Amino acid sequence: MKTYLDTSALAKWYLNEQESERFAAWMIEQDDTHISTLTVTELRCLLARRERTKELGEASAQQIFATFERDIEQGFLILHEVGNDDLIAARQLIDRVGNIPLRTLDAMHLAIAECNDMESMASADKVMLDAADYLGMLTVSFVPVRL
Secondary structure: OOEEEOHHHHHHHHOOOOOHHHHHHHHHOOOOEEEEHHHHHHHHHHHHHHHHOOOOOHHHHHHHHHHHHHHHHOOOOEEEOOOHHHHHHHHHHHHHOOOOOOOHHHHHHHHHHHHOOOOEEEEOOHHHHHHHHHOOOEEEEOOOOOO
16 A cells, blocks of 8 residues: 655654554555655754754764665655645645644645555654545554553
8 A cells, every 4th residue: 555654653663752663563564655855854854853952863863864765765665756736735735624733744745645646644643644534545643642
């Protein structure tokens, strides 16, 4: 099944976060996982933020990002380029999802997923999953369970 990975879910593959083990078990079973150039930028930003807050050292962040880039090069993650059509689609998508409080970059991810005929969306963001469900995509939730 063609599945688009939101950065919030994908980060669990590279960083030890709540739901990382469950994501890893799920990810191993997948054979058609997609991301976009937006995901690349978001993951690099996430790693830089973790460096600034001292949750990651510089060498660790560089190693994680290099592993991520290798996963793309080897075709483990299928990369889609973001284009102007995706920006237009995101703007239109915001109108389509009604009262769901979708953020800008989440609208971009959803538009990219739709424009590339994704069947499902994996995310750790409840609002993103609500919007994906509203748009008719199957959803795979990695939203952390609150105790």
